[in-house]
Amino acid sequence: MSAQRLAIKIDVDTDRGTREGVPALRDLLQKKGVPATFLFSLGPDNTGRAIRRIFRPGFFRKVSRTSVVSVYGLRTLMNGVLLPGPDIARRNAAVMRSVAEAGFETGIHCWDHVFWQDRLFALSEVRVLEEFGKARRAYEEVFGMPARTAGAAGWQANAASLAAYDAAGLDYATDVRGGAPFFPAVGARRFKTLQIPTTLPTLDELMGRPEYPLAKLADMLLARPEPGKLDVFTIHAEIEGMSMLDWFGQFIDRAKERGVAFVSLADEAAALNARRDAVPVASLDQGEVDGRSGTLAVQGARIEERAA
Ligand SMILES: [Zn+2]
Structure with a gap:
């Protein structure tokens, strides 16, 4: 029987998270010998413009729980409001490269x-392709590939x-909340870029809720009954890389004690792409996740393909 397999994905949202959270996570993960995808x-960094979200339902509940100001810092929240948003890749290229190195x-x-x-959801397909293209060019300038x-x-x-990903020829993407890896479909359209879903809740969705005491969170997150299943845990440079760094180190130790095998998403994707016929097609839907406001991409029903 194989152990639970766990992949760590790190979302880096802000200039400060890149500058401070990324090196801290790089060093911690390297010391512990745990692979991760940054x-x-x-x-x-227009984080300050997120202040618009205050007018959305559900936001205050989240703010009061996690205290956005203390997690992100006042200067981050001002970025893009009074200060011009810093160009994160240009300011932090060396830190980003150090992660790959x-x-x-x-x-x-x-x-x-x-x-x-x-x-x-308000953008045309051409505009989305342009927006993703800007990210691709900036990535290439930093990493040379x-x-x-x-x-x-x-x-x-x-x-x-998803069409922009297909055009870019990515090996895989990880956009959704769900279960096992799949090829996404939206309506009648099928996409060729593998999706590997985040399977576990994120720390900021659980923090501050009495039913999820911090001291027990690691065990609650790791209490998964399916050995051999690939779990994906998404963390944030701004949270686990900063104020919750000690907690994250303890989470890794606890996982190792429980026999969890840390795996790399790149390796998992390579194995899945090598036997694409065995990977199911499923709908990519919009849904809600407990502890997070608004809708997001979720894995929907499996689509049975007729034999061609
Ligand atoms: Zn993010």
Whole structure:
């Protein structure tokens, strides 16, 4: 019987998270010998414009729980409001490269996190292709090679973004919340870029809720009954890389004690792409996740393909 397999995906949302959270996570994961995939925001940091979200239902509940100001810092929240949004890749290229040099997989989170998260569904397919193209060019300038993977900001994905991935020829993407890896379909359209879903809740969805005491969170997250199953845990440079770094180190230790095998998403994707016929097709839908406001991409029903 094989052990639970767990892949770590790191979303990097902000300039400060790149500068401070990324090196901290790189060093911690290297010390513990745990692979991970770092997904970078490459363009302007307009986090301050997220203040618009205050007017959305459900936001205050989340703010009061996790205290956005203390997690992100006041300066981050002001980025793009009074200060011009810093160009994250240009300011932090050396830090980003150091992650790849340390042996970790890197990929694209977005060009402009706030814009993608707030506007994806209002954009034309051409405009989405342009926006993802900006991220691809910035990634290539930093790393000297094309990105092989992406995971969307705020789990915002649709037919237009999946088409942009297919055009980029990515090895795989990780945009959705769900179960086992699949090839996505939206309506009648089928896409060729493998999706590997995030299977576990994120820390910021659980933090501050009395039913999820911090001291028990690691065991709750790891209490999965399916040996051999691939679990994906998404963390944030701004949270697990900063104020929750000690917690994350303890989480890794606890996982190792429980016999969890840490695996790399790149390796998993290579194995799955080598036997694509065995990977199911499923609908990519929009749904809700406990502890997070708004809708996001979720894995929908499996689609049975008729034999060609
Ligand atoms: Zn993000």
